Amino acid sequence: MAEPMYRQIAEDLQRRIESGDLEQGAQLPTEIDLREQYEASRNTVRDAIKWLTTRGLVETRPGQGTFVVEKIHPYVTTLTGKADIGGGDESVYIAEVEASHRKSDISEPRVEIQRADGVIARSLRLDAGAQVVARHQQRFIDGTPWSLQTSFYPMSLVQQGAIALIQATDIVQGTVAYLAEACDIHQTGYRDTIAVRPPDENEVRFFKLPADGRVPVFEIYRVAFDKTGKRLRLTVTVYPSDRNRLRVDVGEVPPRRIQRLPDTPEPDHD
Amino acid sequence: MAEPMYRQIAEDLQRRIESGDLEQGAQLPTEIDLREQYEASRNTVRDAIKWLTTRGLVETRPGQGTFVVEKIHPYVTTLTGKADIGGGDESVYIAEVEASHRKSDISEPRVEIQRADGVIARSLRLDAGAQVVARHQQRFIDGTPWSLQTSFYPMSLVQQGAIALIQATDIVQGTVAYLAEACDIHQTGYRDTIAVRPPDENEVRFFKLPADGRVPVFEIYRVAFDKTGKRLRLTVTVYPSDRNRLRVDVGEVPPRRIQRLPDTPEPDHD
DNA sequence: GGGTATTTGTCCGTATGTATT
DNA sequence: AAATACATACGGACAAATACC
Numbered sequence A, B: 001m002a003e004p005m006y007r008q009i010a011e012d013l014q015r016r017i018e019s020g021d022l023e024q025g026a027q028l029p030t031e032i033d034l035r036e037q038y039e040a041s042r043n044t045v046r047d048a049i050k051w052l053t054t055r056g057l058v059e060t061r062p063g064q065g066t067f068v069v070e071k072i073h074p075y076v077t078t079l080t081g082k083a084d085i086g087g088g089d090e091s092v093y094i095a096e097v098e099a100s101h102r103k104s105d106i107s108e109p110r111v112e113i114q115r116a117d118g119v120i121a122r123s124l125r126l127d128a129g130a131q132v133v134a135r136h137q138q139r140f141i142d143g144t145p146w147s148l149q150t151s152f153y154p155m156s157l158v159q160q161g162a163i164a165l166i167q168a169t170d171i172v173q174g175t176v177a178y179l180a181e182a183c184d185i186h187q188t189g190y191r192d193t194i195a196v197r198p199p200d201e202n203e204v205r206f207f208k209l210p211a212d213g214r215v216p217v218f219e220i221y222r223v224a225f226d227k228t229g230k231r232l233r234l235t236v237t238v239y240p241s242d243r244n245r246l247r248v249d250v251g252e253v254p255p256r257r258i259q260r261l262p263d264t265p266e267p268d269h270d
Numbered sequence C: 001g002g003g004t005a006t007t008t009g010t011c012c013g014t015a016t017g018t019a020t021t
Numbered sequence D: 001a002a003a004t005a006c007a008t009a010c011g012g013a014c015a016a017a018t019a020c021c
Helices: A005-018 A031-038 A042-054 A090-099 A118-124 A155-159 A175-183 A201-207 B005-018 B031-038 B042-054 B090-099 B118-124 B155-159 B175-183 B201-207
Strands: A058-061 A065-068 A075-078 A104-106 A110-115 A131-141 A144-154 A187-197 A217-226 A231-240 A244-251 B058-061 B065-068 B075-078 B104-106 B110-115 B131-141 B144-154 B187-197 B217-226 B231-240 B244-251
Touching: A005 A031, A005 A042, A031 A042, A042 A058, A118 A144, A118 A217, A118 A231, A131 A155, A144 A155, A144 A201, A175 A187, A201 A231, A217 A244, A231 A244, B005 B031, B005 B042, B031 B042, B042 B058, B118 B144, B118 B217, B118 B231, B131 B155, B144 B155, B144 B201, B175 B187, B201 B231, B217 B244, B231 B244
Parallel strands: A075 A244, B075 B244
Antiparallel strands: A058 A065, A104 A131, A110 A131, A131 A144, A144 A231, A187 A217, A187 B244, A217 A231, A244 B187, B058 B065, B104 B131, B110 B131, B131 B144, B144 B231, B187 B217, B217 B231
16 A cells, blocks of 8 residues: 555545636535545545645635635735835835725734843844834734734834834834934835744734644744944734735836736736 | 643643753654553544644654654845846856855756746746746755756747757856847846745655645745846746745845854844 | 534544554 | 554544534
8 A cells, every 4th residue: 555545535635626626615525425435434534634734725614514725816015115215114015005906904003112032132133131112013904914013123212212112103104214204213224034934823813824823924024224234123024824925026127017806817926 | 621632732742842841853752651641542642743743843753753843044045136147047046055155056957848828928928828948957055955946938038049948958157147148138127926835746755845745835936027028037946944034135235144054043034 | 592413623442554773 | 573653544422613494
């Protein structure tokens, strides 16, 4: 027996899905039915379904059944923007999203003062234990959860006059513009580092991801610099990877076409 | 009992891992031992281990045991380069990697002529069924598999003199430089779209990923343009997400520090 | 709202196969 | 070859979620 039985069942079902025999959103036969069709035990059938689930082909709903997953038309977030007018801050994202006929909301920030732990301190080149301002925000598109974001600012910025950073109010013009106004600090660039990892419990709840952690999240670390190379801010943004794509434009790139409505069958890397 | 038993067991083990009680690389008690420790059946213990496995905390090795996964020091790939001197092509990657004291190898390309299917045709703005050259390559760092890459070129480029595209030989100066030499076609920019998905069977084999598909891969679609906005190429690159990070630099960014050796405990988004 | 049928989720025990040491 | 440890497969029982009447 080269191939275990549950794999054979899974691959047969996969074939039926990819051939269109089972359409998107269609319900699979129940575990009892599959047990009879494949002459296997229910647990073996369940192993096959679990295999398909891990690969994102089907999803199970307790009390209802097993269904072929429907492809999600992804949101596209462009990471390359004007380095000096935002780059990851509130205002830019809103402009992006509204341009594609979608409505973006952002929560009021939850503000904390905390000691910079290892990663934050190193990213901002602070001594371990230095004070930082953490601003947590939730972002929605058309009412559905889109991203979780936390920005860390050295407390020294507040001492230089950027007192709005420690107020639990959205900075509508964007913190980049605000820092320029409030204390003549000008962001001239940023560096993003993109990783992928399983979601934690908070993220599972907020994004309504499957509890088994099979849908990973993008985690983007953005370190912003001024013209002397000083580190102004670390922003950590988390996106669920199943409904998001990231875009990077380099050099001369033609303007994007208007983003289509969710049901049109176009490639999402257009 | 709000929490199922296997979750309680999993969370207890997770706590023991994150507290350092079980160190990286350490072997967990065997399933039989855990069955006795938690007074559960072996199947329930196995469900707990599967839960930890999906989250990348442990791995099982048949005949050996279950082990706490060791963190991998990731490779960092910068997506933003000079738009006109490569940007994702062979030579640039090699320079990047060698600068961090690692040795990069690339396979000779496997070249195919094929009809552009839906996604490729749309990305290159070709009519469906138009001929394209596909060049598949495998990339290694220090001998370990790093990325799989396929570039698609419109056949019209070959007719304009870029005959090396249809030869199964690496284009050492990079195809961007080659196209400039051979037929005066100059790339001026590119656009990347980053997605994450489970690996297919080829990728599992090549990258030696776990067969259950729990480690996703980055898939980067790069469309390159000339100054008129014409689409010169589509390059699809796949990286395993467990050992890779992507970097995007925008605006003025200070030079990177030398990349450290794998065993130093620095953040990988430095 | 309540009750019932359906469907998946959890948990058990057991047996046998396969990979590794 | 033997021992160990995980992988596969079976069958059964009950719980929990959902849909429907």
